[in-house]
Amino acid sequence: MPIRARTRADPSPYPPPAGGGGTRTERHANAIGPHALADLAVWALVEEAELTPKPGLVDRRGPGAHRDLDLETLRRSARALRSAFRAMAEVAQGRAPDQALREELAAIGRAGETRMMAATGGSNAHRGAIWALGLLLAGAVIAGPGDPCRIAGAAAAIAQWPDRFAPRHTSNGEQVRQAHGAAGARGEAQAGFPHVVAIALPALRASRAAGATEEEARLDALLAVMASLDDTCLLHRGGRPALQAAQSGACAVLAAGGTATPAGRAALQALDADLLSRWVSPGGSADLLAAALFLDRIDRSFAPWNA
Template identity: 50%
Template sequence: MFTPRDRRLAETAVSALTDQLDLAPKPGLPDPRDPAARVTGHDHHALRWSAGAMTSGLTAMAAAARRTGEPSAALRAELGAIGRCTEHSLRLAGGGHRGALWTLGLLVAGAALTPSTGSDDITATVRRIAAHPDPGAPHRPSHGSAMSVRYGAAGARGEARAGFPHVRRALHVLTATRRSGAPETQARLDALLAVMASLRDSELLHTAGPSGLRQVHSEVQAVLEAGGTATPAGAAALAALDEALRARGWSPRGSAGLLAGALFLDALKSAGRNGNSQGAGSGRR
């Protein structure tokens, strides 16, 4: 049995994901400028459609956390089983979003277990959930697990076990950039870049290797040091970064899912300030 709060948490997470998809210009990532996926290889319309297919699975994850009542090994196993079923639904709907599903699924479960809408409380709960192994996880290696073994990258599991430090970093930059008076789009782009500047993205490691990853980190840092995307110099540096990543065929996909996680936590915090701690649609447009 699902409660209204279970559904609202899931809908807030999907809204955060679609907000991330609609953000532009995202360097090397799918966005509305490339709806036919000529550059990124991911059809923007299909990604929006498949994001909606995540709602039922995220609702079930919220319900499982609420019903279990603690970040236990049993909950971790149930979340893994729900996640694999949801991945199948995503493939049928057009694919994509595996990283976002991992991030948002754990954050939704953490929010369902946490009375507070504070990001630190929710991510601390996620850390306790992710500390348990998933007994049903497939044994075949993924790109992420292979890169973790080869290069020592934390990967998606390491991010979760650390309480999603890059989600928290993105949320901090999002808040600080808004306070500086930047428009919402630029605040979100700066939050994305804050993740890209230090994340050891397994997709980039797979396609570009460690030297390519270091190059991306340096180029992203140059945008931030130019004053961020709200300044003329920063906007020009962002355009150059986007052109370079697309020309090379490099896509920092891991950063996009983590930004969606930050937008989800931001929406929960906004709902809490407005007196609706039960969840809400994505906070700002």
């Protein structure tokens, strides 16, 4: 199912069933299912990848600070993950957060990661996004689509449980987390995705309300996350100096009025040049932007019901 970016005037792609009968939970279940949730997750990854210009990241201009990734590789990676996302939504149906669900989601995610690696020729395009979006998919099934905080809370309840079958090798993100005391992807999920629901989504909506284009609003949301997040991708490749440069540069763009202003665009260009010169990329922030786009799209689709 192709999904395009919608304006506020666009109708929901998932209207309530004819007659409007049933409870709110039943209407949610009838209106959006595992296939649609998987499509939304893939859509969010593609929209994040195509957003331009992003500092240090792959976008329509080129590979950013990457030698093994480009825009088409990210698109292939996103499409390869559709079946995993659908399986995650399916396995969460009728479930409550517990260790068994946590471990089943993790097993599906690892299988999805294998398909991602095959699609990208061995490049890690979306490992962090599999974790974040997988949990949020399951959270949307458990909590019902609509309120992002409720979905993130359900996802956090799942993330609190350990995975007894997790590989024993330590990932780059985990090494960075231990070395620098960063929360990392695990801490972000267990805390209920605060950089998504308390930072990215408010920034996205504030920029829209101020008259920014959708591209500008999404860039502002990315920069708001970058300004606050201890991004383990930046820490892994450039250490604290790279993280501090990214955070201060993002703050400068927002202080200049955001990407909708000439001064903000100039600051964004300077930040991009700085990150490219350091050969670093805020991949963790990009994953959380994709998560924000996913939750925002669900929330906007169900806005008439929420009201």
